[in-house]
């Protein structure tokens with residue numbers, strides 16, 4: 001069965017608890033549950049992980065290649081704007097990925113408007129809140145044949 005891996009970057013474990021006006025009221029657990037249901041309906045394996053650590057996220061990306069993950073949906077959070085390491089890992093494993101942001105990073109501070117991943121992503125969803133993850137997961141599932 002093909003597998004979707006969802007990666008959540010630093011601080012996203014706090015979703016729904018702080019800054020709801022910016023990031024919404026939906027918790028990370030609720031987002032993951034919705035994505036899991038979408039995958040179950042399409043008979044796609046699903047795994048979601050959150051980490052506050054760049055190296056750990058890179059380790060998950062390497063492990064994904066060893067496990068034969070077919071697609072990654074990633075919200076790299078602040079690492080979007082800083083991490084050449086995440087970019088290199090995603091390029092190294094050659095697993096297609098979709099970048100997701102809850103907020104519209106292009107409508108925020110200039111330092112958030114640069115992404116080190118966007119130009120090598122299959123697509124980017126930014127500013128649609130938790131729904132953005134669902135749209136990205138649906139696209140990934142369809143592209144895996146689900």
Ligand code: CA2
Pocket residue numbers: 010011012013014015016017018019023075076077078079080100101102103104105112
């Ligand atoms: O809009 C997004 O999804 C971001 O990736 C969120 C990151 C931010 O650094 C990016 O520029 C855009 C921040 C995630 C922090 O998440 C929190 C959630 C709840 C409360 C506090 C922080």
